[in-house]
Structure formats: structure tokens, C-alpha cells
Amino acid sequence: MAGAVVLLLTATACGGGDDEGGAAQSGPSNVAATVPGVVAPAKVEVIADLTGCKVRIRTEADELREGVCRTKRGDYLITTFPEERLKLTWLDAAAVYGGKYLVGTRWVVSAKPELLEQLRPQLGGKIQELQGVGPAPGPSGQ
Template identity: 40%
Template sequence: MRFPSGPALPLLAAGGLSCAIVVVGYAHGAPVPASPPTRHTAPSPGPAGPPASMARIAAALGCRADIILDAQELREGGCTTRAGVFRILTFSSDAKKRAWLTEAQAYGGSYLVGTRWSVTGPSRNALLPLRNSLGGTVESGAGHGHSP
């Protein structure tokens, strides 16, 4: 069996983790493992106010999100633009967002993170225009260091 590699791997891992976290007692206050090292970009002064919705994030990307998972703890959607494939996640709390990011960042990738939401994109540079419209912080996961 051949596993995907390249830019698709972090997106597949993020989607699988979002489901696994919900199923494995995530909502029951399970302990969160120590966070792997991450690189951060200073927050953008983007719009203040309530957390961005799935529709607002997709509109800022210039697409319409197809909902993949709609659970009480999180909502996941995805869309494709000329810049590539994006996964959009909204969470019921910032603590749940941080728990998801802690797990997802172990697989590497870049994440634009805001209040109760996160977006995974094809590259760090692809997330910067979205950061300019929505605010947030670009974070990069450490990855496992394995070659495909």
C-alpha cells in the first residue's frame, strides 16, 4: 500500500486527527500532550470581534467550503482555490482548537490560527493573504522528520 506524500500528507493527517480526537474522548477533558516546537508569525492586526465562521473564512479564500465533519466540538470543511487545497476548522472553544493543533502540528504543515478557528493550506505563503483579511497567527508544525 502506498501512502500519499508531499503537500497532501498534512491535510490528510489533519482530517484524520480531527475525527480521532472527537472519537477518543476529546470532549471528556482528556489530558493534552506537551506541544511540539512550533514557529510563529506575529499576529496580524486583522479585524477584531467574534470568531470567524466557516462561511466567512471560505469567502475570504474566494471559495465555498464543503463540510466534511459537523460535530459539537468542531466543524471541518474544505475547498480548493488556484492557490491549492485548504482545510478550515472551527471549534467550540480555544482549548479544543489548541488540543487539535498540538496533535496536528506533529505532522508538520502550516496553520493560520485565529479565535476558535484554524486553516491549513498548501504552504505558509498561501496562508498570508488570508491572514491579511482575517487576522490570526501563522504556525508551523515540527513534523516527524521522516522522508516519504
């Protein structure tokens, strides 16, 4: 029985991706984690629930959904995407601002670095630092 489940998960995770309709997929392809045992799907409400937040949806668009969390630990923004390529485009645009983000498959959490470290064990993903643009800081004290 376990072998059949693994086979089914493998088959569905590797399937499709060229669906012209752009309909949201469900199942194993919606999950991501680089921390063993952690599976955070690309759904704002589920990610918020995993972090103990009652989310307020801020943006509802075809390209992304954003939810704001205000907690005792700090405030953070959860952004999810219907396709991985849209997340990569968003990260590319966010690189202008620099900073650190917690990134999973089809989702990004924006917060202060200390909070990202606290959320990572709950969500999985990896902390990614974006460089930003503009002049590099010069030596101080001249």
C-alpha cells in the same frame, strides 16, 4: 455613544466562559485577529466567504467543523472549534505531522505556506509552525 459601545464590548468579551451547557456564544468573543482591522469569526462559512471560497462542509461534530475550499489560488481546509481549548488540543495532535497553519481564536486554516501568507491579510491570525515528530534529517552527501 462610542464609549458605551467599547464598554459593552469589553464587558461581553470578558464575561462567562464557564457555561456548562456548551452553547455557542455569539458576539465579540467569537472573533480573532492579530492583523489590525481584520476580524475573522470562528465560523467556517464566514471565513470561507472572506477568502472568496464556496466551502464544502466535510466534518460536522461537537468538537469541530471542517470545510474544504478549492480555489484558483489553491486548496485549503478551514477548521473551527466551539472552544479555544479544543483548538489547542487539535493543534497538539496536528504537531505530530508538523507543518504551518494559519491560527486564530477558535479557528485554523491548513494550506501550503505560500497560500497561508496570502490568506493572512484577509483573515488575521498568525502563522504557526508545528515541529512534527520522528528523526531529524541527517546531513546529506555522506
